[in-house]
Amino acid sequence: MSSKKSLAISRNIVATDDHEYARMEMDSTEKAKRKDPFSPAKIRPTAKRQVTVSDGNEGMNAVLDAIKQLTEKVDTLGTQLQQNSTMLSSIAKAVEFNAAEIKDCKMQLQSAVRDVTAVKKDNAELMERVLELERYKRRWNLRIRGLKENDGEDIRVVVADLLVKISPSWSSSINQIVDSVHRIGRREGNITRHVIIQFTQRWHRDALWRMTKDHAICKELRISFIEDLCKADRRPELLCGPKLKKQEMLESGRSSEVVPVILMDRESLRST
Known part of the structure; x- marks a missing residue:
């Protein structure tokens, strides 16, 4: 009886050992399968190309050239x-x-x-x-405008005779009254040049100027004695200023009381 039991126990042990061994083999096989990353269906990677000495030298030369x-x-x-x-x-x-x-x-x-x-x-x-x-x-001068000009004339003698005709009382002292006489500018064609008379005293000049305003000799010879203005005062806008002022006042209807003051002749203003 005991021998049978021991035989059965030994068989069980052997069977158990065989079973454990088979289980270990299966576990090792599964582990091996898990460690293998490549499956039979996947393409296995190609082997790396071995670098030779010549390839290394060419690479170094290229790097050196680039550097x-x-x-x-x-x-x-x-x-x-x-x-x-x-x-x-x-x-x-x-x-x-x-x-x-x-x-x-x-x-x-x-x-x-x-x-x-x-x-x-x-x-x-x-x-x-x-x-x-x-x-x-x-202010010591007067101009004669319109006095006929002749060739070779002695203008001082001509003017002295004219002044004596206008003021006979000057006949004895005309050379002391008149300082200088001359015509203005160069003679050009038939243009009659003005004559400048310079007096030794101003009151002689003013007295003669007053006498020639409406004198018959001046009207007969068609001459006029005018003020000897400088160039700056001979501008047209200055000479015609009083007349333009009168016209403006008449058009604007201003009082005529101030007109006589504005219409005063420039020659009268100079003589005062």
Whole structure:
């Protein structure tokens, strides 16, 4: 009985061992399958190409050539940058110099403007003074307009005879009354030039001027004695100003009380 039991137990042990062994084989097979990343259906990767010595040398030469070219470009760029820096420095100096010159020119221009303004002011004052002096000097003069001109005439003698006819009381002292007599400008064609008479005293000039206003000799010879105005006062707008003023006042309907004052002859104003 005991022998049978022991035989059965041994068989069970063997069966169990066989079962465990089979299980271990199955586990190892599954593990092996899990470790294998490639399945029979997938394409296996190609083997890596072995790098030879010649391939390595060519790669190194290409790298060295690239480094050499890059180094040359960097050197060229550095040279250009240095040249540009030098150029910019010179441009900056030129700009500073030009700015200083412009500032100096502005200061000189301002000074010149002030000087020109002062010179213009002084010139205007001097011109006015010269004009006043010329006007004052001409107050001793009278002009004869329309006096016939003959060849080879002695204009002083002609004018002296004319003045004696107008004022017989001057016959004995005409040479002391009249200082100088001459015609104005050059003779051109048949144009009758004006005659300038300069008196030694102003009251002689004013007295003669009053006598010639409506004198028969003047009407007979068709001559007139007029004021010797300077060029600035002979402008048309100054000479015709009173007449234009009268017309404007008449058109605007202003009072006629002030008209006689405005219509005063320039010659009368000069003689006062």
